Amino acid sequence: MTVRSPTDSTPAAGIDSASSSISPMTNPSPFVTLISSDGFEFHVRRSAACVSGTIRRMLNTRSNFSESVTGVCHLENLNAMVLEKVVEYFYYNEKHKDSRDVPDMEIPSELCLELLMAAEYLDT
Amino acid sequence: MTEQEVDLPPISSSQDQSPPETYELHNGRKRPRLEYDLSTSSDPALFSSDDHAPTAEDYASKRRKKKWQGTWWGEKVKGSASGTSTGSKREFTRNFDSGVWMGSEGTDTSLEDEILDELRSTDNKSCLPLPPIYSEQRLNMLEKDVVALDDASEYEVPHCHIQETASKPTRNALLNAAVDKIIDRCLEAGDENVDLSSMSLDHVPNESLRRLRSLTKHTTIWDIPPSQDSYSSLEPTLRLYLSNNGITSFPSEVLNLANLSVLSLRHNKLTKLPPALAKLPRLTNINIAGNELKNLPYEMLDLYKRPDFQMNATANPFSQPQSAIPPNSDIEKWMFTTNPLFLAQQKPIYFHADGSKANDAAPRGLCSRVPSLLEFALRKCKDLPDLMDIEKECTAGGGPSTLAGPLAMAQEATKYGDLECTVCGRSYVLPRVQWLEWYMVPIGSRRDFASSNVVAARHIPFLRQGCSWSCVDIVEVTVAS
Structure with a gap:
């Protein structure tokens, strides 16, 4: 996962570069970009991001969402703090997918309500 | 009344069977006849032979002779036959049985009359604003009702059913007070049997149940010096009876009563039981018959590992498999x-x-x-x-x-x-x-x-x-x- 702050480059430029580099139908990139409401970009492995039902449906190549073509998801109702935790969960989920004893993930209590809303939105 | 016994006529069904109201204590208009012994609840004996005779007991109460006429089985209030209202206004009283506001019997004055009367009386004073419909007098009466209900709960608990007509907070407060009273009694006497059955509770106040945690048995005082085997633990084996109520959700505080051994929730309206019930360490007998349970928590099977565990779960609408087992x-x-x-x-x-x-x-x-x-x-x-x-x-x-x-x-x-x-x-x-x-x-x-x-x-x-x-x-x- 790589994070790019909005000061590095404008989000619009990020989208352009992403869309130009991907040839969507034939070979989708193994990474997708999640952009928080305050402009932070998170480059996440596609398989991990697809833990979320909402993102999975966004990126489904058979759907006609622009996200499926560009591989960039704008998550307007998640700020960077929450999205970071969400992405952490994506990787945590993927890591422990097949293990029997799954350790708990720590969630700071100040974020729990926002994460509740995020989890509801992302269907995860 | 030994030799001169007369044959009494059959009581006719048409007449008013209720005895003449002699103790209308709440009605200030009637003078209470206090010369009778108030300790007995029945009406004083009244015979046709001594009806109008000026006996030693009777001479003081002249009113009675004026009011009643005829024999004791057929006596009528004087002047009531004519049906003319004497103009004396009766107060509105609340009928506790039906919960309906109505005038007392035989009244001709309606609510409107009463309000008009009040208006007139305030007109005489002429400087006061129009009175609100709920006059002070009626508010007083409402207060009296609450007091009366309070008294009722004091004497008839635990087998009273306080009317639904009482306003909800009042009713809850009264029930809570009644529950508290019973629990106080148990705590004071060290009584392990807490009987809160048949109180028409729809929930059990958690604060009251919490106090049961501190219940301890009392020591028994022996006449003879205690022997080795007369020692017993002061730790109680609590028995809580909540049967015959309308409880809809399991009272959560019960789960914290570590000494609970018998729990009766018979005949309530429970739809599910918490799995944590199986964690009560000393629970040996539970009665959940007559509820609306469709299934039981799986954890309760653990209770059967206890050697003397008993459960009564009859009369519940348990879901049954469609195909035969x-x-x-x-x-x-x-x-x-x-x-x-x-x-x-x-x-x-x-x-x-x-x-x-x-x-x-x-x-x-x-x-x-x-x-x-x-x-x-x-x-x-x-x-x-x-x-x-x-x-x-x-x-x-x-x-x-x-x-x-x-x-x-x-x-x-x-x-x-x-x-x-x-x-x-x-x-x-x-x-x-x-x-x-x-x-x-x-x-x-x-x-x-x-x-x-x-x-x-x-x-x-x-x-x-x-x-x-x-x-x-x-x-x-x-x-x-």
Whole structure:
């Protein structure tokens, strides 16, 4: 996962570069970009991001969402703090997918309500 | 009245059977006749022979002779036959039995008359504003009613049914006070039998039950010096009777009564029991007959490991399997062991992360033991102090309405303790999978059962819940439901 702050480059430029580099139908990139409401970009492995039902449906190549073509998801109702935790969960989920004893993930209590809303939105 | 006994005529049905109202203490207009002994509740004897005779007891009360005429079985109020109202206004009293406001019998003055009278009287004063419809007098009467109800609860508890007409907060306050009184009595006397049955409670106040934790038995004082075996523990074996009430949700504070040994919730309106019930360390007898339970928590099967455990669960609308339970060869052997015997299992029902039902097909590719993010967040939110407000907000439409269900589950978890996965043992908030398992379970006393060899058992459904889609424990005997 790589994070790019909005000061590095404008989000619009990020989208352009992403869309130009991907040839969507034939070979989708193994990474997708999640952009928080305050402009932070998170480059996440596609398989991990697809833990979320909402993102999975966004990126489904058979759907006609622009996200499926560009591989960039704008998550307007998640700020960077929450999205970071969400992405952490994506990787945590993927890591422990097949293990029997799954350790708990720590969630700071100040974020729990926002994460509740995020989890509801992302269907995860 | 020894020699001169006369034949009494049959009491005619047409006449008013109720005895003349002699003790209308609340009616200030009638002078109470206090020369009679008030300690007896019945009316004073009144005979035709001494009706009008000026006896020594009777000479003071001239009013009576003026008011009544005729023989004792047919006596009538003077002047009532003519039907003319004397103009004396009767007060409005509240009829406790029916809960309907009405004028006292025979009144001709209506509510409007009364209000008009009040208006006129204030007109005479001429400087006061129009009185509100609820005059001070009527407010006073309302207060009197409350006092009367209070008195009733004091004397008739625990077998009174306080009318629904009393306003809700008042009724609750009265019931709480009654519960408190009983618990006080038990605490004071060291009485282990807490009888809160037949009180028309719809919930049990947690604060009252909490005090039962501190109950201790009293020492017995011996006339003879105590021997070795006369020592006994002062720790009580609490017996709580909540039968014959209208309790709709299990009183959560009961789960904290570590000394509870007998719990009766017979004839209530419970629809589910908390799994944490099985964690009460000394519970040996539970009566949940006559409720609205469709299944029991799977954890309660653990209670049967206790040697003297008894459960009465008759008269509940338990869900039954649609197809017949396959015959089990163990049943004959089982009659002598009296442990719960597994019979059949329902197909598991899967739930999505947000608590909505998944399709029938088991979602194979998504089976993992990792809790959902919603689950993690809920576990944290469970500890928030304003959880109830958040849930209300969501149900009212201020937040996502799909969160209302999960938040309600979180609230239940704070109330009844965490749920534990029946397969892997992790604690969780939202169940992801659930199914019913039917067990043959002895009902009633197990000792009787074992000795008499009577099959007094039924197959009872126990609800098993798991924390993830992988937490299913499938046995081959599966029936449709």
